[in-house]
Amino acid sequence: MTGPGETVVPDSEHHGLVARLPQGLRDLALLARFDRPIGWWLLFWPCVWGVWLAGAGWQWPLLGWLLLGSIAMRGAGCVYNDIVDADLDRQVARTAARPVASGRVSRKKAWAWLAALSLVGLVVLLQLRWEAQIVALASVALVAAYPFMKRITWWPQAWLGLVFSWGALVGWTQLRGDNWDVLAALYLGTVFWVIGYDTIYALQDREDDALVGIRSSALRLGEKVRGGTLLFYALAVALWALAFWLYRADWIALLALIPAAAHLGWQVMTLDPADGANPLERFRSNRWTGALVAAACFVVGNA
Numbered sequence: 487m488t489g490p491g492e493t494v495v496p497d498s499e500h501h502g503l504v505a506r507l508p509q510g511l512r513d514l515a516l517l518a519r520f521d522r523p524i525g526w527w528l529l530f531w532p533c534v535w536g537v538w539l540a541g542a543g544w545q546w547p548l549l550g551w552l553l554l555g556s557i558a559m560r561g562a563g564c565v566y567n568d569i570v571d572a573d574l575d576r577q578v579a580r581t582a583a584r585p586v587a588s589g590r591v592s593r594k595k596a597w598a599w600l601a602a603l604s605l606v607g608l609v610v611l612l613q614l615r616w617e618a619q620i621v622a623l624a625s626v627a628l629v630a631a632y633p634f635m636k637r638i639t640w641w642p643q644a645w646l647g648l649v650f651s652w653g654a655l656v657g658w659t660q661l662r663g664d665n666w667d668v669l670a671a672l673y674l675g676t677v678f679w680v681i682g683y684d685t686i687y688a689l690q691d692r693e694d695d696a697l698v699g700i701r702s703s704a705l706r707l708g709e710k711v712r713g714g715t716l717l718f719y720a721l722a723v724a725l726w727a728l729a730f731w732l733y734r735a736d737w738i739a740l741l742a743l744i745p746a747a748a749h750l751g752w753q754v755m756t757l758d759p760a761d762g763a764n765p766l767e768r769f770r771s772n773r774w775t776g777a778l779v780a781a782a783c784f785v786v787g788n789a
Contacts, residue, residue, distance in 0.1 A: 536657025
């Protein structure tokens, strides 16, 4: 539980180890979103997809490094985002209590924390072969630009899709240097998946975003948000199916995607944009989408 006078963002999973930390360390943990593991799960799963579809078996040591990198770099990205967005965050109910926006963590301390997390990412980067290192480093410009997208486009979710799908490129490139058509279809499908789930996530902030001038796909789609999300998810499944077909032209291989497709369909059919808790629950359920697609990638890549 939180102590007197302490605040956490409404979508925090504020419990366990994070809840037991002293206030100063807790603020740093909250700044890196360690209280919300769904973020690094969503960054990590595409890494798994790239590794397992590459057909080199389980690759547990590699996946361990990629998991550590996902936790560290997702944290670094959140710290950077909060530094850039502090003024906007103060104007949105869900984000006003974030450590930098609320003043509990200074910008100077936030930059130092960002550097520390980036060093962990550097350690992970050095475990990869040089081709995968180049691919991983190529994402830095996309990450740096992301916080500004909500100011200039109605589709910041599309930019996030480019960023959060990057792990598929890294995982594949670490193990293979061929079949780029397969990788392209896998990556593009993942981009549409991210646009879909982040549109659902953005439903929480529609009213505040409209007031302060933040743009999002949830606002742009308006009353058509359910249909739009269905389209994004359908494109994701279609492109993943194309990746599987290009890898192995076997109709049976496509059956491996049915559980993931069914889960995404359930998200859309049960989505209630007017219910504050419903979009967050549907968004978080994408950790299971990630697991289901990972299983499908392993079956197709290694069977």
